[in-house]
Amino acid sequence: MVPPSPEQPGNRTALQILKEQGKLTSDTVAARVGDELVDLHSPVSNPAMVVPVVKSDLDALRVIRHSASHIMADAVQRLFPGTKVTFGPATDKGFFYDFDRPEGQFSESDLERIEAVMKQIIADNIPFRREVISKEEARKLFEGMNETYKVEHIERLEGEITIYRHGDWVDLCAGPHVLSTGCVPAVKLTSVAGAYWRGDERNPMLQRIYGTAFTSDEELQRYLDALQEAKNRDHRKLGRELDLIGFHKLAPASPFFMPRGTQVYNRLIEYLRALYSEYGYLEVISPQIYDNELFRISGHLPEYAENMFAATTVESLEESADRISKRSDFDAPSLQRELEQSLRYGVKPMNCPGHCLMYGMNRRSYRELPMRMADFGRLHRFERSGVTQGLTRVRTFSQDDGHIFCTLDQIQSEIASFLDLVNRVYKDFGFSDVRVMIATRPDERLGSDEAWDRAEEALKQAVKAKGLPFEIAEGEGVFYGPKIEFHINDALGRPWQLGTIQVDFNLPERFDLTYVGEDNQHHRPVMLHRAIFGSVERFLGVLIEHVGGAFPLWLAPEQVVLLTVSEKVNDYAREVLLQLQLQGIRAVSDFSSDKLGAKIRNARAMRYPYLAVIGQKEAEQKGVSLRSRDQNKDLGFTSLNALVDIIRREGVPFSMRNN
């Protein structure tokens, strides 16, 4: 690392200052002055406040990655003259740079070439240099280079404009950067993708190249290994290998649950049902298809129409055709109206409108509140083809949906109770590290400020009362009310939003829902939307990846598999199988003529929690030789009673165990 020494007059550089103060270490990447990140090679005005930013610092990684993106853009323009640069920031996992390349796209093999040139630029160890210029100079500079996107962006900038050079290459950039290109220790280009200029789909499509950079080759390798591990745990891969789920092109983005997957799915729902009876929910079943009038009342039409499946009948279509054929003067608008009329029904994308109808079917008393309605009804949403993904983004799914009708005063205690429930559930699935996010009123909203004040305060108070740390997402609430979101990290540290609870002032209003209060007057209830899993499909997908396909004993499709050493013990093994099944244990068997080693290998691939080996010895002593999946070792001879005890004890979620 040979630092350049800028010959600028006046202030000394952060590098010089740190060196004088004896704070400069070999892993210093940049510096911080107050809150501001600065280059090592640029002059700073107040030396007393300069602090080094070292490699282990998260900010250091961003600086390195941002510099890597410049190096990449340089390499791209060397290899593909005429390509224009746009934006190239560091991201959480690496960096990207968006290019406008007239000849078209970059291919995967281009990435290798670009990477090779990048490595050369890094080896050349070219110093980065920051310059402050006027808007006019900047405009002239980038116009001269025909960098039209940069020129466009300059017009949006105010105040000081900075550019960064390394060698001949220059970019409009806020910085900061590392000392020189040699200070990017490990870099790798990962993928190409299309991206719109400024992220707006009305703008031209640019070519985005993704890459990542780390402070060492070891760190980079660890990241690549983690990517590989994520690939191995991918629920689409495991879902097929373990015969849990399937997809077919005749039902795009709609999962099929194979028998084994259905077992897990149903067990998830049974588990919640058990909790619901404890937490005072009443389960309901509501229709799938409604007259569109419902969705007009709820506001889903026209707002949500593009995500809904329309439904109709032949009768309705024939009536429309009839009317059209009888009139010759149909113009476009009336045809449009006719079409809408013929599509009389809609498939529900949410349960709430139906639940509002159910609430309104009886006169409600304050004594009935809070009324907690749960529904595992199937929902259909039309997701655009590019956004669907495995189980995590599908077109048909069910939610562990629930709606609580209550008074404003009851919100806080309802939230408190829900927080208990959510935490208990996540703990049972081994999700630690739950983060709570409170989203407050957006600019465009429904309901009085007073109601918002009370609702937001109720959310905060309830969370505080539980002693839970939380973050506020200012203005991120939905238009109809504030909400709490629950985010978890899975076993690979990836974040997921699962549960939520949302206050809704809107729907009770639209459906004119009321209850009779103590005062014998009609009052408007508040509605809470809440879910713990979110979509059951998505939750299962996350869970599969979290446990790597190895479901806990209480969820596993099979709890134990019997493996015979030879045919000679098949009779005894059959008897054991029957005994276990009679005791309610989910037991299966492998009586094939494979050798024991192969049977164990196959059984492990299927992630059976327990393997029970049965040979001559076990048949004589009336037991099995038990092997645990999670410990991956032989636990020795186990009697049948002991086996049943083990499975019964472990076959229950943590929070429902007696001891």
Next chain:
RNA sequence: GCCAUCUUAGCUCAGAGGUAGAGCAACGGUUUCGUAAACCGUAGGUCCCGGGUUCAAAUCCCGGAGAUGGCUCCA
């Protein structure tokens, strides 16, 4: 929807303008075996679909479907 990539046996993948390959799985047989793969054999294909170019297309071109990675990070 848009950009890129992909689609060959149930699965994982190789191949390639001259007519289809492997491993695993399946099926049949031999073996009866003690803690992560016994052996032999059989069968399995509209090379995603439709059109075009060609003497010849699974391969090249066009269109479509489905899938995969992106389309939030802001000079």
